[in-house]
Amino acid sequence: MTDNIAAGPHTDGYLGDPAVRAEWDDRYADRQQLWSGRPNGALVAEVAGLTPGRVLDVGCGEGADAVWLARGGWDVTALEVSGVALERAAGHARDAGVAIHWVHATLTEAALPPASFDLVSAQYPALLRTPDAAAERALLAAVAPGGVLLLVHHAGMDTQHADDGGFDPADYVWPSMVADLLDDDWEIEVDEQRPRVAPDGGAGAHHTDDLVLRVRRLR
Numbered sequence: 273m274t275d276n277i278a279a280g281p282h283t284d285g286y287l288g289d290p291a292v293r294a295e296w297d298d299r300y301a302d303r304q305q306l307w308s309g310r311p312n313g314a315l316v317a318e319v320a321g322l323t324p325g326r327v328l329d330v331g332c333g334e335g336a337d338a339v340w341l342a343r344g345g346w347d348v349t350a351l352e353v354s355g356v357a358l359e360r361a362a363g364h365a366r367d368a369g370v371a372i373h374w375v376h377a378t379l380t381e382a383a384l385p386p387a388s389f390d391l392v393s394a395q396y397p398a399l400l401r402t403p404d405a406a407a408e409r410a411l412l413a414a415v416a417p418g419g420v421l422l423l424v425h426h427a428g429m430d431t432q433h434a435d436d437g438g439f440d441p442a443d444y445v446w447p448s449m450v451a452d453l454l455d456d457d458w459e460i461e462v463d464e465q466r467p468r469v470a471p472d473g474g475a476g477a478h479h480t481d482d483l484v485l486r487v488r489r490l491r
Contacts, residue, residue: 288353288378292400296354300334305360311340312395313469314424314482318462319344325390328414330379331397335361335372341393342370349389351375351382380406387489390419396426399445408450412458415489420461423447427465427481447485454487462486 286293315337324345329338332350334357342348342365350372352358358376365372375382379399392414399407415421425447434440451463468482 286353286355286376287381287383292378293353293355296398297356300354300356300360305334311337312424314466314484315393315395315422316340317469318422318484318486319391319393322391322420325419326388326416327391327393328384328389330392330394330399330411332361333357335364337393337395338372339364339368339370342372343368346391347373349373349375349384351377351379351384353378379410382410384410384414386413387416389414390416392419392421394421394423396424397445401443401445401449405449405453407445408453411450412453412489417489417491419489421450421485421487421489423450423485425483426468427483430483447483451485451487457489457491459488459490460485461488 319341324341325347327341327346327348329341329348329350332338332352333354335350338348338350338361348370350361352361352375355376358374361372362374375384377383379397380402392411394411399411401407411421411423430441430444430446430448432441434442447463451460454460463485465481465483468480
């Protein structure tokens with residue numbers, strides 16, 4: 273379910289669990305703007321030396337990373353579960369004059385072309401964990417030979433206990449889980465915790481450190 277920027281995203285063609293969509297639509301609808309509107313610092317740093325090609329932005333939110341990548345010459349496919357977020361992202365892309373392919377789906381239901389992206393970027397994704405590691409495998413499967421998977425998350429969250437709001441870290445995918453699936457077809461280029469370069473404002477601005485996993489598919 274992709275579309276170009278001229279027509280905007282098909283928010284009624286969602287592929288995935290309706291409950292997940294509803295949860296994120298509610299979160300976005302609660303505020304006029306949820307995120308800062310600027311690209312994530314770790315993405316900017318890690319992409320600096322890469323030659324632009326095809327990129328998949330997993331969980332694109334309101335589109336700041338997708339627009340920044342498109343302005344940098346990347347052919348961007350942006351995936352998001354929230355129709356509210358996608359409409360905002362499409363508006364930002366129109367304002368910036370860039371073309372982006374929108375996918376309204378969860379990662380595991382999106383039926384993306386395998387091994388076709390030079391960069392797969394997942395910045396602080398809320399990917400649900402399953403016994404068959406479906407989300408982790410979907411991230412890896414999307415990367416083309418020679419391409420890069422960049423997975424960035426908030427440090428320390430993976431070891432927290434479940435809270436009263438219903439958030440349980442055990443329900444979600446963390447960089448270490450993806451790293452555990454790597455075989456000889458992959459090379460780890462970065463696997464570290466570092467101070468976060470955080471855009472001012474927006475949800476999540478209180479997190480101070482990132483977990484950064486950057487791996488390259490060799491074949």
